Amino acid sequence: RGGTAEREVPFAKPGSLTRVYAVASGKGGVGKSSVTVNLAAAMAADGLKVGVVDADIYGHSVPRMLGADGKPTQVENMIMPPSANGVKVISIGMFTPGNAPVVWRGPMLHRALQQFLADVFWGDLDVLLLDLPPGTGDIAISVAQLVPNAEILVVTTPQQAAAEVAERAGAIAVQTHQKIVGVVENMSGLPCPHCDEMVDVFGTGGGKLVADGLTRTTGAEVPVLGAIPIDVRLREGGDEGKPVVLSDPDSPAGSALREIAGKL
Ligand code: ADP
Numbered sequence: 001r002g003g004t005a006e007r008e009v010p011f012a013k014p015g016s017l018t019r020v021y022a023v024a025s026g027k028g029g030v031g032k033s034s035v036t037v038n039l040a041a042a043m044a045a046d047g048l049k050v051g052v053v054d055a056d057i058y059g060h061s062v063p064r065m066l067g068a069d070g071k072p073t074q075v076e077n078m079i080m081p082p083s084a085n086g087v088k089v090i091s092i093g094m095f096t097p098g099n100a101p102v103v104w105r106g107p108m109l110h111r112a113l114q115q116f117l118a119d120v121f122w123g124d125l126d127v128l129l130l131d132l133p134p135g136t137g138d139i140a141i142s143v144a145q146l147v148p149n150a151e152i153l154v155v156t157t158p159q160q161a162a163a164e165v166a167e168r169a170g171a172i173a174v175q176t177h178q179k180i181v182g183v184v185e186n187m188s189g190l191p192c193p194h195c196d197e198m199v200d201v202f203g204t205g206g207g208k209l210v211a212d213g214l215t216r217t218t219g220a221e222v223p224v225l226g227a228i229p230i231d232v233r234l235r236e237g238g239d240e241g242k243p244v245v246l247s248d249p250d251s252p253a254g255s256a257l258r259e260i261a262g263k264l
Helices: 032-045 062-066 106-118 138-146 160-176 206-218 232-240 252-263
Strands: 019-025 050-054 073-075 078-080 087-091 127-131 151-156 180-186 224-228
Touching (some): 019 138, 032 062, 032 087, 032 151, 050 062, 050 106, 062 087, 160 180, 224 252, 232 252
Parallel strands (some): 019 151, 050 127, 151 180
C-alpha cells in the first residue's frame, strides 16, 4: 500500500481481546516453528479462533508445517489469509516467487510485519501467535513496537549452552517492557523405542535454567510451561503439514504440546 497512511495494528489497540504471543528462541533449529504451529493447531482444535504470523522472514517455514498451501487473496484493500487445520496464517513466502530468498534490511522487515498485522483481515481472533526469527534482531524490536502487549514465549532445548543464548532472547523483554509468559523446553530426551528409557540427547535442565535466569532478570516469575520429548511423529507431522497435536494427539509430543496450549 505504497504512499497510503499506515493502518493501526488492531491487536495493539486498548481493549483488544486477542492474546498475542511472540514465540522466540536464541538459536535456530530448536523447534520454535514446530512449537508455534502445534500450539496454534491445538488451540484451534479447542475451538479458539487462532492466527499465526510467520515473522521468521528469512527462515519462513510455518505454512508448510501447518499444511497451508493456499495463497492470500485481496478483497478491497485487505489481504485475506489462507487457513489450514483451523488456523489462519500469513507468511512472506506467500508473496515471493518460488523459493526465492528474502534479501531485506530492517526497515523493509518492519514494514512487512506492519502489513501482516494491520493489512491482513484476521477477524476477531482469540489468539495470535508470531513465529519470530531466532535471536534478538530487527523483528523482535519491531514486534515490541507494533504490539507492545505481545507476551514472549521462549523455546529452548535442554542443552546448557543453548539455554544461555535463549535467555538473552528472552531478556529483551526487560528493555521492551514485555511480559514473558513462560519457557518451553523442546527436544527434552528421546524415549527409547525398545525399552522406553529416556536418552537425554541434549542433556537436561535447559528449560529451568532459562526460566530461573529470566525470573531473575525480569523480576517477575517466569514458569516452565512444559517439556516436549524428541518424537519422530512431531517431525513427520511438520513435514507433512499435519501437526502432531492433530494427527497423533496422545503421542508423547502431542500430549505435551496440548498441555502447554491449555496453559496459554
Ligand atoms: P526452529 O523454528 O527453531 O528453527 P523447527 O521447528 O524448524 O526449529 O525444527 C527444526 C527441525 O527439528 C524440524 O525438522 C522439526 O521437525 C524438528 N523437530 C523440532 N522439534 C522436534 C521434536 N520434539 N522431535 C522431533 N523433531 C523435532
